[in-house]
Amino acid sequence: MQPEVEQLIDLALREDIGAGDVTSEYFVPADVLSRAFMLVKDCGVIAGLDIAEQIFSKIDPSIVIRQLVTDGSDVSYGTRVMEITGPARALLTAERTALNFTQRLSGVATKTSKFVELTAGTKAQILDTRKTTPGWRWLEKMAVRAGGGMNHRMGLYDRAMVKDNHLVAENGLEWLQQAILKLKADKPGVEVELEADRIDQVKQFLTLEGVDYILLDNMSNEQLREAVALRGASGPRLEASGGVNLETVAAIAQTGVDFISVGAVTHSAVALDISLEFVE
Template sequence: MQPEIVQLIDMALREDIGSGDVTSEYFVPSERQARAYMLVKETGVVAGLEVAELVFKTVDPELEVRMMSEDGARVAAGTRVMEIRGSARSLLTAERTALNFAQRLSGVASKTQLFVEACEGTDAVVLDTRKTTPGWRLLEKMAVSKGGGGNHRMGLYDRAMVKDNHLVAESGGLQAGIDRLKKEKPEVEVELEADTLDQVDAFLKLQGVDYILLDNMSNESLRQAVAMRGADGPKLEASGGVNLSTIGEIAKTGVDFISVGAVTHSAVALDMSLEFVD
């Protein structure tokens, strides 16, 4: 588990527990042992189970966790995905934080799968964006992959993405900037945002362009851009105006990728609970 995720779990537990779980401390005997199941209450794709396990283990290393499903599995309502045994106090203290992680990430995975299913029969890959919950990016992008999607750049450091505001601010020419970047950081890919087919035509004449983002273009314009690109040009990514009712037709235009901010910023938590059985 990456250090950033361990740190996030620690922060979440400190936020919730504070100076102590007074309810469990004063109303649950210290010797009480319990068994509980993490239960999915609606159909969806589960993600974040290993994170939830780490929450339980962080609260109490003596807790025994048995996985009954795996991240990326599509499960029906009523499915038990995890069994936890041990101190009842520890189970109750960890319950909400563990569920918060699992529910949020399962919601992202479930929403992603809906978009992926809408693109079936095409080669288009559904991508996430940087529209993630601050501090949760690693986890939410992991959940997108568990839902069948792909990951766009992680941050500002692993891909140069020249958008309209950069074009306003830049000086010295695009090709010069690309050349400088490729010379100093050859491992970093370059993506240029195009609002018009004229821009697409201009960008296709540049050297070192790995992707062209086709922003808010009509499906007809997307098809024309694909034809202009040919077989060996940069990968094409469609973005803007993408929802479940439009993505299928966008995918049919032949673009390589479709970025969808909604898979993270508009995902609804999957309904899950912790069910105590003894």
């Protein structure tokens, strides 16, 4: 568990519980034990079960949890994904926070899986972006992987991504080449990606040393195919971005690009409907 995820869980629990769960404290006897199932009420891909387990355990370590499926599993209406047994008060106190995390992350995994399904049979892999919920990036990127996608850079620190805004004051290709080589010398593990929104830029970038990726921004499918042909069998990997949705992604994938980045898998994902059902 990442430290920032632990902090996020603690914050979410403090936000919900505050000075105490007055409903459970006054209306649920302390000695009552209960058994409940986390139940899916939709079709999708599950994610975040380890987070839910962590939340229940934080409320009461005596709670016994059994995951009935694994993250990344396809689920449908009525699927039981987790069994939770323990003090009824503790289960009720943890219920909403555990469901909030699982529903949100399952929504991201489900959204990702739809894009992945539409690109099946091509070489293109679906990437996420930095368009994530503040504080949730590690979790949402984990959910993207559960849905069959791949992670783009985690933040500003693990890949240099040179966009048009960075090149406003550029001094030409020679200056750009020097900057790339200096970065590679100072930080050998950091990859370099250059954004191109015109084919002539692609041609220029292909002459540079040390470029790992070229981002093809808002290009037509014809331009994407042209860029793939220019790159040939070797060279920087090509990433398509912009105008990607469930209606366009299949045709984009068929152009031969290596990656398709989709901000929608995180910023527009709809939570999967999941509830906690108590049984006798």
